[in-house]
Amino acid sequence: MHYYKPVGPVPDKPLRARALTALLAITLLGLVACASSPEEEAIAQQPQVMYADAKRSLDNGNYRGAIQKLERLETRYPFGEFAQQARLDLIHAYHKAGDRDSALDAAEKFIRESPRHPNVDYAYYMKGVIEYRETENILTRTLRIETGGRPPSGMERAFASFSQFLLRFPDSEYAADAHQRMLRIRNRLAEYEFRVAEYYLERRAYVAAIGRARYILENYQQSTFTPAALKLMVSAYRELGMEESANQTEAVLRASYPDHSSS
Structure with a gap:
């Protein structure tokens, strides 16, 4: 059995090849058409038929229904090839259903x-x-600033997960999207x-403001906020009377970002 991975501009949905879809549909229709009533129940419990039914629910956006069917397939045939595909699909189904914890558990379990699975x-x-x-x-809302606080943990966890992914699979078809x-x-x-940093600067906590701005330079140097962080540091140094540090930082700002001014 071939395993199909997500494709497309937003590759977080596992799409199967049309050939597999057609084959499973033909198998389902053919078996049911030839079966007598007592046999239909047995046929319906065959892994390829169960998977085709679950896939249909998944493709139609019935994620809760797909989850139930995929879980049933995994329980009944835990060691089969269709069960492995079901486990991959469960990651996506839980995610689309908004069940974050189950989605993460499913990914970690796989x-x-x-x-060593080819689609791991x-x-x-x-x-x-x-x-x-x-x-x-979180990004659709204004970030709530807490003094001494850290960014929402989901951001850092997502960043760490993508970093681990790219380190392990730099040539994956999902690498560009992850980047x-x-x-x-x-x-x-x-x-x-x-x-x-702005919060501290407005409250004249200049040392704290410099510390948060410096953190940007040390950890997010290529971000779009780097020139703003340098500019803020210049202002804070001047407020502290540290003219030499202010001038040095301003020189870096002008050399690295000539379109930005500290004035």
């Missing part, structure tokens, strides 16, 4: 039980996608730190 990269990738969904929900998601997360993490 990685743990099938570490999908499970690693989906760990990041699942956390990223939580991050996206783009990491860039967006990095900018949001930098934004969070910058807003905290």
Whole structure:
């Protein structure tokens, strides 16, 4: 049996090849058509028929129904090839149904039980996608700034998951998408730190403001908030009367980002 992995511009949905869909449909129709009533129940419990039924629910967006059918298939045929495909599909189905914990558990279970599976990269990738969904929900709102606080943990977990995925599978078909998601997360993490730095600057806590801005330079150097962080540091140094540090930071700002001014 061939395993089909997600494809397309947003590769977090496992799509099967049309040939597999057609084959399963033909098998289902042919078997049922030839079966007598007592035989139909036995046929309906065959793994390929159970999988075709679950896949139909999944493709139609009936994620809860698909979950029930996939779980039933996995329980009845835990060692078959269709069960492995069902485990991959369960990751996606739980995710689309909004069941974050079950989706993560399913991904981690697949990685743990099938570490050498040819599609294990999908499970690693989906760990990041699942956390990223939580991050996206956060990004639609204004980040709440807490003094001394850290960014929402979902952001950091998603970033770490995608980092692990890219380290293990740099040539995966999902690598480009994971990289783009990491860039967006990095900018949001930098934004969070910058807003905290601004919070401290407005309250004249200049040392704390410099510390948060420096954190951006050390950890998110390529983010879009790097020049703003440098500019904020210049202002904070001047408020502290540290003219030499202010001038040095301003020189870095002008050399690296000539379009930005600290004035």
